[in-house]
Amino acid sequence: MFEEIKKQIKQQLADGQLQKTILSDGSGVLLDIDGRRVFSFNATGMLLFDAMQSNEPTDKEDLINLLVDTFDIPRETAASDTEAFLQSLQQGWEQTRPVNDD
Numbered sequence: 001m002f003e004e005i006k007k008q009i010k011q012q013l014a015d016g017q018l019q020k021t022i023l024s025d026g027s028g029v030l031l032d033i034d035g036r037r038v039f040s041f042n043a044t045g046m047l048l049f050d051a052m053q054s055n056e057p058t059d060k061e062d063l064i065n066l067l068v069d070t071f072d073i074p075r076e077t078a079a080s081d082t083e084a085f086l087q088s089l090q091q092g093w094e095q096t097r098p099v100n101d102d
Contacts, residue, residue, distance in 0.1 A: 005052065020049070027040070027043050039089065048063055
């Protein structure tokens with residue numbers, strides 16, 4: 001799941017299909033233009049999203065470590081938060097269907 005989501009994020013950003021807006025509190029929204037879907041994330045979700053845009057992290061464990069190191073939280077909490085983030089993206093893209101304008 002991790003690799004598929006990371007690939008999709010990079011591809012959609014490169015194609016201009018995904019727009020990101022970060023708000024003053026660190027939270028943000030992602031607009032999937034083709035799927036006409038909006039994702040809303042707290043600061044933790046945006047940190048994970050930003051990390052997935054880069055060549056690092058290389059796997060889900062890297063994301064978990066990022067949360068542990070950044071927020072000084074228990075590993076179990078970081079793992080749960082990371083899994084919820086990845087699932088929300090995956091489910092959102094699976095549910096997104098292009099809208100026919102005809």
